[in-house]
Amino acid sequence: EIAQFFTRMLRWSAAIIPMAIIVGSVCAFFLWSLHEATRIRFENPWLLWLLPVGGFAVGWLYHQFGKSSERGNNLLMDEIHEPGGGVPARMAPLVLFGTLATHLFGGSAGREGTAVQIGGSIASAFCRFFRLDAPSVRILLMAGIAAGFGAVFGTPLAGAVFALEVLTIGRLDYAALLPCLIAAVVGDWTCHEWGIGHTHYQISYLASALSPSANFHLDFWLMAKIALAAIAFGLASRLFATLSHRLSAFFKSTVKYPPFRPVLGGLMVIALFYLVGTADYLGLGVSSPDPGAVTLETLFSSATIHPWSWLWKIIFTVVTLSSGFKGGEVTPLFFIGAALGNALSGAMGAPPDLFAALGFVAVFAGATNTPLACTLMGIELFGATHSVYMAVACTIAYLCSGHSSIYLSQRLGIPKL
């Protein structure tokens, strides 16, 4: 039995380690080129005017050559639930190009969708190459998602658990635990070896607590405030998911020729930019050359942030992605959560950096129904000091987001109520 186990483990490693190295390398290239695209946009703000043109290019490419890749993360999930037509290899280059175009011209989008689709598409190519059977395809696709997610955010544990947890609401099985863990660790590692770093967030609240066990510091009132804030985080997730699906349906019913949808979306983003009068909600939103801008970084400071920033970011992102631009929802969800947390901390008299961090992970947990992965992500990004608060915020947000999800192919395993 043990010998059989080692044979299997070695066989899996032989497929998963090279796959994860490739996924990690492509993700490193993606993160580097995303950084460049964002830098070029900051230096040439007029590029926003070309967003409708970029949208047409993205839409046309997907319309002409995309086949099933248009379905993105949902196609991956369907192929894991029931292996069928496979994930086309073209998904990786298409989503990479589409995301870079989206970010170069100022669409509000993320990067996890891109990384996950790169991972899934490369994993699918491995499956075809090794002629794997359906159960193995399932595991390798999950490992591909884990590798992409772990690499793009620098959070391997969150990546591994995300790949297990995202498929089905309320249930998790361990068949792919080790493959996902290996893939996420190797993917993240490869990305670091290419010299790609990740943004560091610092929570100064209780930062002097050296080890989580050495200083017990649960505060009753703070916990009550966090529970209340987490309800708001869950409702924000729900709003994001609902608006996404409604606006997608609107674009599909209003604009018959698909490549015109992102053109309309691009025009709407330009209109929103003039309406709100700031470039803060364009692009990734992680950092900005303007120190006064609202970004993920400044949301962790105690600076006063516009209390409705989170809602603007929802609107900008939903318009961008629902119309057919590419990227992902997760980094905007981080921004939305951090902005909402920052705003609530002011109203509730709570530490703004801690609340920004809680919103960061909890809105994501609610929108994707992955409370464990998001708790682990909170620990990986912000340390273990606040792990109980992270878990409470992610779990309550998960419960309050209802059975909505940004992924339509996510299945309902165990109802939340």
Added chain:
Amino acid sequence: EIAQFFTRMLRWSAAIIPMAIIVGSVCAFFLWSLHEATRIRFENPWLLWLLPVGGFAVGWLYHQFGKSSERGNNLLMDEIHEPGGGVPARMAPLVLFGTLATHLFGGSAGREGTAVQIGGSIASAFCRFFRLDAPSVRILLMAGIAAGFGAVFGTPLAGAVFALEVLTIGRLDYAALLPCLIAAVVGDWTCHEWGIGHTHYQISYLASALSPSANFHLDFWLMAKIALAAIAFGLASRLFATLSHRLSAFFKSTVKYPPFRPVLGGLMVIALFYLVGTADYLGLGVSSPDPGAVTLETLFSSATIHPWSWLWKIIFTVVTLSSGFKGGEVTPLFFIGAALGNALSGAMGAPPDLFAALGFVAVFAGATNTPLACTLMGIELFGATHSVYMAVACTIAYLCSGHSSIYLSQRLGIPKL
């Protein structure tokens, strides 16, 4: 839907918060009295001679008054899988008394079984008081386990996930996620409010790494050594579980009158004590007045430890518990893992404190099939710096322990291979 959700959440909280406060308080009393019992034994080493007498007292009490409580954690799991006869209220005082007697006279045992059974028995009393239906009984019993586990080790996240994860190998469902989390946090909190602290372990290896994201420090060779060590951790778990079940069967077939079984077990522990010539493997093994003793604390130092300490602790513990003494397996499993980790670090040229910490959580993960809870426990006890190593060690140990488990009522959900 949201209103219905809040009603449910409030109703759950109304049952779970008082339950967890009681469980946390009883666990605080238990930890205090366990500390006293251990102190008295250290001051009066001759008490070991009374171990067979103490064993008879424990065995006789369970035989006369125990009813189903003899089945301990397995009864709890069966009641969660299929609510039936309920968990008797007498389980809590019996296991509390039995554990204190075991430790006072120097049996090698732990405390998690006691805490979990206190939690389950109090939760079951709540279920009867509120006349809950079967699905609610299931959730409340899980919350009771979470409260006991979280309180006794000071690790609320591990407690909550342990209660979800321990029932079924390879699968986890989220129906009880929030109740378990609330119960574990409140139980742990209450225990702290009573002034009960927990042992702090310090890993000096890379202790200066301030945040896990700020310093990326995966080391390829260290990871390879950890993967190898984790295989050994998993095999040690397997050995522990197999020996436990065999020796239990031996005591049952050899000694017909149950109260005589711990008498024989006690005599065997005394013989082992003379055979090995040290008191280090008696009792809990967390600390000792003798600075040269092998304890969980000294295993985290770089002191040279007897390379077979782990095996001795397995033998002492299996004899103690299989013969009918009370306590739990987890703290001895911590000791076994830390001792094996420490020994392997010497052979492999790896940091002994890190390997002690990895063994600590990984042997437990293998023996109970709870890799996620043990990863979280590692993070809660040792900080987030080594979270990737913790996850890898727990996952590999979990896979290498086979489908054996120290809990016979644990079900097999998804096979590991």
